[in-house]
Amino acid sequence: MSSPSPNLPRGVQALLFESAERRRGVEDAVVRTLCEAGFRETILPVLDFASPYDGVTAEGDERLYRFVDRGGELLALRADFTPMAARVVAPRLAGLPMPVALFYRGDVVRDEPSGVGRPREFAQVGAELYGDGSFDADLRMLRTLLDAVRDVPSARLCLTLGWAGLLPALLAAVAPGLVNRKKSALDEALADARARHVRRLAERLRAAGATEKDSEEVGAALLTGFDPRSPLFDLPVLAQAARSLAAAAGVARGAREGIEVVVDLAGTPAAPYYTGLTFALDARGGGGSLAGGGRYDGLLGRFGPDAPAVGFCIGLGALATAIEAAGPGAPAANRPFRIATGKGRLLGKTLDLLRAAGADFPESDGRRLLVPDRSGRFELLLLKDDDVPTYVAFGGADAGVVGSDRIEESGEEVCAPLELPYGACRLSLIGRAGEEFRPNGHPVRVGTKYRRLAERYFDSRKIPHEVVPLAGSVELAAALKLTDVVVDLIETGSTMVAHDLVELETILPSRATFIVGSRALVERRAEVAEIVSRLSAKVAGSC
Numbered sequence: 201m202s203s204p205s206p207n208l209p210r211g212v213q214a215l216l217f218e219s220a221e222r223r224r225g226v227e228d229a230v231v232r233t234l235c236e237a238g239f240r241e242t243i244l245p246v247l248d249f250a251s252p253y254d255g256v257t258a259e260g261d262e263r264l265y266r267f268v269d270r271g272g273e274l275l276a277l278r279a280d281f282t283p284m285a286a287r288v289v290a291p292r293l294a295g296l297p298m299p300v301a302l303f304y305r306g307d308v309v310r311d312e313p314s315g316v317g318r319p320r321e322f323a324q325v326g327a328e329l330y331g332d333g334s335f336d337a338d339l340r341m342l343r344t345l346l347d348a349v350r351d352v353p354s355a356r357l358c359l360t361l362g363w364a365g366l367l368p369a370l371l372a373a374v375a376p377g378l379v380n381r382k383k384s385a386l387d388e389a390l391a392d393a394r395a396r397h398v399r400r401l402a403e404r405l406r407a408a409g410a411t412e413k414d415s416e417e418v419g420a421a422l423l424t425g426f427d428p429r430s431p432l433f434d435l436p437v438l439a440q441a442a443r444s445l446a447a448a449a450g451v452a453r454g455a456r457e458g459i460e461v462v463v464d465l466a467g468t469p470a471a472p473y474y475t476g477l478t479f480a481l482d483a484r485g486g487g488g489s490l491a492g493g494g495r496y497d498g499l500l501g502r503f504g505p506d507a508p509a510v511g512f513c514i515g516l517g518a519l520a521t522a523i524e525a526a527g528p529g530a531p532a533a534n535r536p537f538r539i540a541t542g543k544g545r546l547l548g549k550t551l552d553l554l555r556a557a558g559a560d561f562p563e564s565d566g567r568r569l570l571v572p573d574r575s576g577r578f579e580l581l582l583l584k585d586d587d588v589p590t591y592v593a594f595g596g597a598d599a600g601v602v603g604s605d606r607i608e609e610s611g612e613e614v615c616a617p618l619e620l621p622y623g624a625c626r627l628s629l630i631g632r633a634g635e636e637f638r639p640n641g642h643p644v645r646v647g648t649k650y651r652r653l654a655e656r657y658f659d660s661r662k663i664p665h666e667v668v669p670l671a672g673s674v675e676l677a678a679a680l681k682l683t684d685v686v687v688d689l690i691e692t693g694s695t696m697v698a699h700d701l702v703e704l705e706t707i708l709p710s711r712a713t714f715i716v717g718s719r720a721l722v723e724r725r726a727e728v729a730e731i732v733s734r735l736s737a738k739v740a741g742s743c
Contacts, residue, residue: 211312226523227325242304247278250276264279264311285326289500290504298507301329302328307321326512327512329341344512345514356522357481358483359452361463361478363476363477364468365475374411374418376408378408389405393466396423397616397617398618402416422617427463428442428443449461471496477495478492479493480492485525493510494510537724538580539579539580541588547582550620554601560573562574569582570582581600588600589612589715592720593718599731602713603625605650608708614718617714618713618735626690629703630685630686631704632679632701633702647678647682647687648686653707674686675696
């Protein structure tokens with residue numbers, strides 16, 4: 201019998217002794233704050249029927265762990281505290297004095313995609329306030345949250361405010377053509393905004409009737425944050441939410457002097473239950489998002505008598521990391537702004553563009569993979585192209601330059617504010633010349649290093665397939681009949697023609713793209729906006 205693996209399942213961990221004591225200490229401090237603020241504890245089950253939560257959980261139904269018990273019931277592990285608290289309390293609201301202020305603690309478990317250090321089990325403490333629909337209740341919860349993380353210095357905290365539904369209302373107001381056309385026009389603009397496609401969104405807004413000034417302001421605000429006092433929000437349909445956002449920002453700055461507060465409408469949580477103010481809290485140099493929450497009127501009505509509600513959850517692991525990162529002897533939160541790029545065909549033009557935008561990088565000596573610029577403001581991280589999105593997504597680099605095909609293949613969540621004027625090519629399905637591609641029910645053998653994109657392509661067409669993973673010389677697999685077809689990049693097509701191959705279909709176009717990590721967007725927003733502005737100016741000047 202083989203020895204059992206010492207590893208726990210991916211994404212879970214055990215805390216022993218001192219680590220457990222530190223975590224409990226952080227938890228106890230948060231709980232004391234909530235008790236002093238008048239919240240009473242509720243203990244929620246870790247297991248429930250799955251069907252009540254269909255379409256409700258913040259993380260999406262596909263991330264629930266579901267299983268069938270011996271009686272044939274479909275059950276789910278707790279993946280999101282807020283809907284479970286609403287389900288438990290809503291049927292009992294009629295017998296409770298309003299408003300109801302409660303808190304809970306425990307773990308949630310979600311089937312997160314694989315990734316460096318990406319957990320699947322999260323220890324949380326959360327608080328909910330039911331029955332008070334006033335904006336004062338929102339501000340009370342915001343103050344309570346900021347008080348609960350008092351052990352993190354204010355200067356390290358980044359508070360992001362949003363408002364559910366305000367971004368589509370704003371885009372429709374500044375560019376009426378988005379709603380006068382087919383519905384997908386507004387959806388496409390929203391997708392560009394959430395991906396931080398600054399130039400593309402500005403162009404889309406202008407084409408739909410926005411003024412040059414408004415389109416440029418909205419595009420820039422995707423990186424710098426929105427000013428709720430801007431004339432953009434003068435319309436009555438926008439004004440009340442904007443005033444509330446300005447008030448929330450003022451309360452936060454008053455509660456924690458030195459905190460950074462940004463209104464980011466493109467960063468509003470996508471959870472389906474939010475209806476008003478939302479807030480997310482991060483810490484520079486910490487271990488991810490500390491907390492999130494907001495107003496969610498209507499959720500309790502799904503499970504019983506309806507009532508307005510507002511709440512938040514704090515991630516204890518991230519909070520503990522942030523407290524330690526700010527302790528005595530801890531390094532400064534900021535280092536030089538780090539830009540990752542591949543060592544392949546894009547490197548030369550990328551260095552030229554970065555230098556033109558003010559990053560004074562020397563020529564690489566071929567040995568160092570982390571190269572500081574002469575000013576000390578930037579660092580260049582030289583990687584394999586495939587690794588660039590991963591380093592950016594997980595904070596190993598703040599930004600990067602890589603082909604958009606690599607971004608799609610990686611599946612990593614990064615922002616893409618700017619497409620660059622070089623590196624144009626296309627990912628295509630390639631077959632042998634003179635042979636018609638007609639799947640006959642047998643799995644098609646596909647040679648590629650783009651496994652995710654190839655599987656997505658064949659799945660969308662309901663074609664049975666078997667992917668043969670390859671690291672290089674992909675075209676040869678089809679030419680030598682190792683595979684039926686290949687999925688690979690085409691730049692000039694000369695290699696394809698030389699091996700008597702033909703392009704059967706373009707799967708997606710690709711070009712060099714400047715990407716930014718979500719952590720950098722929160723913690724280094726001004727630097728991100730500056731470098732994107734400089735690059736945009738150089739790109740515009742070269743067109």
